[in-house]
Amino acid sequence: MPIATAIREDPTEYIRHDQLFKELIDTFFAECLEVFFPEVHHHIDFSSIKPLSSEVFTDMIEGESRHADIVIEARLKGQNTLIIIHVEPQSSGQPHFHERMYHYFSLLYNKYRRPIVPIAVFSYDENRYERDQFTIEFPFFHVLTFNFLMLELRKMNWREYLQSNNPVAAALLSKMNFTEKERIKVRKEFLRMLMNMELNQAKTYWLNGFFETYLKLDEGEEETVMEEIKRTEDDEKLSMLPNFWEERGKMNEKREIAREMLKEGPSVEFIAKVTRLDKEKIENMKKEI
Template sequence: MVLEILVREDSNQYIHHDQLFKQLLHTFFSEFLEAFFPEVHRNIDFSSLKPLSEEMFIDLIEGESRRADIILETKLKNQETLIIIHVEPQSYGQPNFNERMYHYFSLLYNRYRKPILPIAIFSYDQKRNEQNQFTVSFSFFHVLTFQFLMLELKKMNWRSFIHTNNPVAAALFSKMGYTEKEKVQVKKEYLRMLVKMELNSAKAELINGFFETYLTLNESEEVQLMEEIKQLDKQESEQIFKLPNSWREKGIAEGIQTEKKQTALEMLREGLSVELIAKITKLSRNEIEDLRDTL
């Protein structure tokens, strides 16, 4: 069995995106299959899982190089099997994608001569309307129908994975189908999952780095997130605030600044001078004068 991620090396942004997926799937291959392809997961012998060397293929039609960044071999019910997982991390669809999948399937089969289970992961924002197959036929004869498993993240309901405690599902919340109004809730539920999974620091950083690359909150959304976390169970909220996340550090800084301004307002109401308030709170004179104008 082989897990393969195919990379189109046409831009630095694309390569960076693919590297995130590559690292995520390398680290959590079993969890990935468990979350999105449970039937495949049930039939794999993970004790026989081993990495193979990278492969380089040349697209003879377009003259492009494609590298198979991840190739893992394992057994499927005592049978050596080759699996191709093709991650498509572009923000736009590729023409003739199904034919490309068949092309790389053929190249790998010619090399290894083992059964192959191809899987495509679509992570771009647009939803596909194509079927997951490539067909060669004539009016007088049907030659073949090639099919592959596929995961379309934008069609996935993130709420369906809240209680799975699956690290890959948590990371991929950021690429699933949520609305702008749901962003704060998505991140809150992601953080709750991250706490419950109790990952080591390295794995937690990997999951968090992936998530924050694709789901970012503006300042008002960050404040809303902080307030909603404070309303959770005390033990759970404390655990979340212990996470080494950039949002938390930003939130703490914003919280300190808010407290300073609240203190300054109280001092202004007591009639203290701007100079004294600035000395105590470390706020600038202009900030304090702006606060005075609001009284």
Template sequence: MAAMPLLIKETPPESTHIKHDQLYKELIHTFFREFLEAFFPDVHENINFQRMKPLSEEVFTNLLDGDTRRLDIVIETTLKDTDVVIIVHIEPQSYKQSDFNERMYHYFSLLYNKYQKPIIPLAVFSYEEDWGEKQFTMGFPFFHVLTFNYMTLHLRKKN
């Protein structure tokens, strides 16, 4: 009797990326202070770690339909030596996505709409391809509407 051929089912790439992003999310949550100190020293130097509070990562993407989206890391704190409440949003990204700049702006807008607080947007890239852009712009030939900037960390470029 002939042996049955062994079938191997490959996991779609998206599920790998989701697991990968989840690992980064857990690491950054656990070592939030150390993460900022190592990779975003200007942010680390200016925020109060005694007043940190994780916020709901759920935001409504479509108010009429009730659609929601979970952002990766959303922390509320204050600027050092002030009562100014701010939000730090960190978005780990394990694969290149052509509309990532727009997505970061969209997340920023949703967070701002929900909390009405200043936001520090940070993106953490862990894939090989180079991603030099870190802004989303909108405009017309006759009028510049906006330029949204976010800070980036390219882990593959680090030693």
């Protein structure tokens, strides 16, 4: 008797991690393909790419909603052929993920009737075996084998991407395979890559925020990183790097001022005006005092 398998995602984990990866890949889509899937990148006409609406499909058996995270329409170079590129970030291990990729593929194909390039990006920390195909077969007949491309970050050597000067590779150093002793080195190389890429401030801050979500050093370690960078980089390059540490210190100082003011009795509105902190954050501080 056939067994219906329900595939569920933890919505909290999806928001915290899968959504971060979705934003990274959405923002730097071409760069992501270039560094991790160069064969795909080589054949895509990036002047033709068109993000399609976030796809939400209903499981007719369980009545649950499933999201296909990144769905891009593109044209192959030198051809009129339109294809769909589906990228699915996955932040937690699931035994039937390969089956879910096939579900997404079939549903997208039914809707668009175009060739689809399916890609899975695995970002969880544990080392585990992932299947890159889904098969339906019987002892007497092979029905189908569905294959998809995949990126397993935890199995990747971070040192292999240091010369790429690619923003996605730089951000994802934080999820690759490094030891505890290499944390400072990884952070230093990430900042060096940021300096060499010469991105605008908004993208630089965004990439740093992504990186620090997964690899965050304490103040002493950050000071070590900065001292090492100052010894190896010239002042002109250093000026391209926003002073994350100075601004973080200013924010910590503002929080301390707000806490002291709360003890003295001023209103939350007044403290927010003086410190320029969010009212909600000050309200939370007030509850803690």
